[in-house]
Amino acid sequence: MSAPKKVVLAYSGGLDTSIILKWLQTEYGCEVVTFTADLGQGEELEPARAKAVMLGIKPENIFIEDVREEFVRDFVFPMFRANALYEGLYLLGTSIARPLIAKELVRIAHETGADAVAHGATGKGNDQVRFELSVAALDPALRVIAPWRLWDLTSRTKLLEFAEANQIPIAKDKRGEAPFSVDANLLHTSSEGKVLENPAEEAPDFVYQRIVPVEQAPDKAEFIEIAFDKGDAVAINGERLSPATILTRLNEIGGKHGIGLLDLVENRFVGMKSRGVYETPGGTILLEAHRGIEQITLDSGAGHLKDSIMPRYAELIYNGFWFSPEREMLQALIDKSQEHVSGTVRLKLYKGVARTVARWSDHSLYSEKHVTFEEDAGAYDQKDAEGFIRLNALRLKLIATRNARVAKKG
Numbered sequence: 001m002s003a004p005k006k007v008v009l010a011y012s013g014g015l016d017t018s019i020i021l022k023w024l025q026t027e028y029g030c031e032v033v034t035f036t037a038d039l040g041q042g043e044e045l046e047p048a049r050a051k052a053v054m055l056g057i058k059p060e061n062i063f064i065e066d067v068r069e070e071f072v073r074d075f076v077f078p079m080f081r082a083n084a085l086y087e088g089l090y091l092l093g094t095s096i097a098r099p100l101i102a103k104e105l106v107r108i109a110h111e112t113g114a115d116a117v118a119h120g121a122t123g124k125g126n127d128q129v130r131f132e133l134s135v136a137a138l139d140p141a142l143r144v145i146a147p148w149r150l151w152d153l154t155s156r157t158k159l160l161e162f163a164e165a166n167q168i169p170i171a172k173d174k175r176g177e178a179p180f181s182v183d184a185n186l187l188h189t190s191s192e193g194k195v196l197e198n199p200a201e202e203a204p205d206f207v208y209q210r211i212v213p214v215e216q217a218p219d220k221a222e223f224i225e226i227a228f229d230k231g232d233a234v235a236i237n238g239e240r241l242s243p244a245t246i247l248t249r250l251n252e253i254g255g256k257h258g259i260g261l262l263d264l265v266e267n268r269f270v271g272m273k274s275r276g277v278y279e280t281p282g283g284t285i286l287l288e289a290h291r292g293i294e295q296i297t298l299d300s301g302a303g304h305l306k307d308s309i310m311p312r313y314a315e316l317i318y319n320g321f322w323f324s325p326e327r328e329m330l331q332a333l334i335d336k337s338q339e340h341v342s343g344t345v346r347l348k349l350y351k352g353v354a355r356t357v358a359r360w361s362d363h364s365l366y367s368e369k370h371v372t373f374e375e376d377a378g379a380y381d382q383k384d385a386e387g388f389i390r391l392n393a394l395r396l397k398l399i400a401t402r403n404a405r406v407a408k409k410g
Contacts, residue, residue, distance in 0.1 A: 011048060024147070038068060040071070081234075098322075236250070
């Protein structure tokens with residue numbers, strides 16, 4: 001295969017992607033365009049620009065984009081309308097960011113006339129799949145280069161030797177083995193590797209990036225109110241905020257109460273199990289609140305159907321199929337269910353737990369006069385239940401009669 005002429009690289013400015021940048025230049029002799037996404041990871045991104053310039057990238061080929069609002073509005077919020085949890089626990093913080101990064105890589109490739117894109121995901125993880133499936137869906141003509149599957153820099157020592165030979169600055173703490181690997185965005189932080197590789201050992205407190213240990217959380221509970229409109233959070237404590245601002249605010253509130261810590265051994269799409277420590281304070285509160293408002297606004301048939309497809313929807317996101325027709329089909333069903341999911345939820349936050357304590361809505365299906373233990377003024381005739389039970393019991397009676405007859409003959 002011929003060498004690419006111009007490559008758009010997903011570039012963090014860190015050691016690994018800086019090595020990839022130089023490797024692309026030396027291996028292919030191609031022009032490199034860098035893209036750095038501000039997803040709310042909490043790091044200053046301008047140093048990535050300076051690093052790219054130092055490595056010979058033209059200023060016009062350096063893209064640093066603030067995509068926080070798009071990330072929450074068009075990716076996180078649609079996912080939360082589904083209450084998506086992978087394997088019943090994981091809020092998909094890394095998974096949901098990858099299709100947006102891939103979308104931007106493709107956009108910049110079109111804008112700059114690049115014929116390839118590149119990423120820094122390793123050959124053992126899920127991210128390589130997510131990036132490449134997304135690019136394939138958006139522009140199948142674009143070539144995807146995954147250096148970790150191609151080069152011979154197979155150890156930290158070789159990476160550092162390559163960096164030194166090419167005058168790539170190496171942070172002092174990178175000369176030894178990093179204690180663990182961190183991925184962060186506005187939805188979560190993910191910590192993996194090294195001190196976390198043995199699932200029989202408890203994760204040390206220094207791994208925590210976004211939340212305080214629950215033992216250090218305040219001894220006094222905090223109450224907050226989150227307002228929803230058609231399934232999306234729109235306000236906190238009566239103040240209307242943008243999607244990214246809402247998630248930022250909830251991260252701050254949840255983090256100080258130790259909310260949103262998950263220690264998980266999950267099944268990667270590529271076949272192996274991995275252990276990760278995830279911190280999703282704002283997302284954990286948001287999920288609880290969304291469930292709370294659905295309790296009074298979503299019909300049981302719609303809600304139970306939605307819950308039944310949620311694992312499949314979550315798996316599609318985890319496995320990198322955000323841009324697949326089946327995910328879009330499920331999204332249409334989910335979004336239809338949210339037409340009346342509007343109202344307000346009050347939550348109590350205390351020592352690692354976010355708990356719904358009240359909820360109200362103009363779209364509520366809850367009828368106090370039907371469920372009251374007091375006089376209901378004829379709203380519900382309890383005698384009707386007898387026929388209801390009799391009809392539902394009919395098939396069970398027939399089965400029991402059949403079983404008794406067969407047993408008697410046997």
